[in-house]
Amino acid sequence: MSLVKWIEFQKLGDHRGSLVSIEQGKLIPFEIKRVYYIYHTGEGVSRGFHAHHNLKQVAICMAGQCRMVLDDGRSREEVVLDCPTKGILIEGLTWREMHDFSENCVLLVLASEPYEESDYIRDYTEFCKLISE
Structure with missing residues (x-):
């Protein structure tokens, strides 16, 4: 089973431009309790390097591109x-x-939940140990 689960949003628009509408309960399989965005990431900088116990997220690249590892x-x-x-x-x-x-x-x-530091797993070894239990 693939870890990558794509969600495709319908593009609306005409000669004036494009629009995408995102509604929870339709394509987003959880109640949206937090929205944030990452931008102006410096060259050669990587981010993330964590997991969450319970949090679900949908990540969308609004402009440009990045590589995601799951x-x-x-x-x-x-x-x-x-x-x-x-x-x-x-x-x-x-x-x-x-x-x-x-x-x-x-x-x-x-994100499905507000920010909660206790939901983060920031050590990969700890993450692997938790998964194997």
Whole structure:
């Protein structure tokens, strides 16, 4: 089973431009309790390097591109996010890393819960130990 679960958003628009509408309960399989975005990531900088116990997220690259690595302790998959009409669903207990941000990358993240430090697993060895229990 693939770790990468794509969500495709319908693009609307005409000669004036494009629009994508995101509604919880339709394509987003959880109540959205937090929205944030990552931008102006410096050249050669990678982000993430953590998992969550329970948090679910959908990551959408609104502009530019980045490479996302997902790992469930048994398999590891990489995907390039480069389209504002496609996002990936990231379940709890999935290690995530973001690499190779383009200069103009804006990565939007929809989250199922507000920020809670105790939900983070920031050590990969601890993550692997937790998964194997």
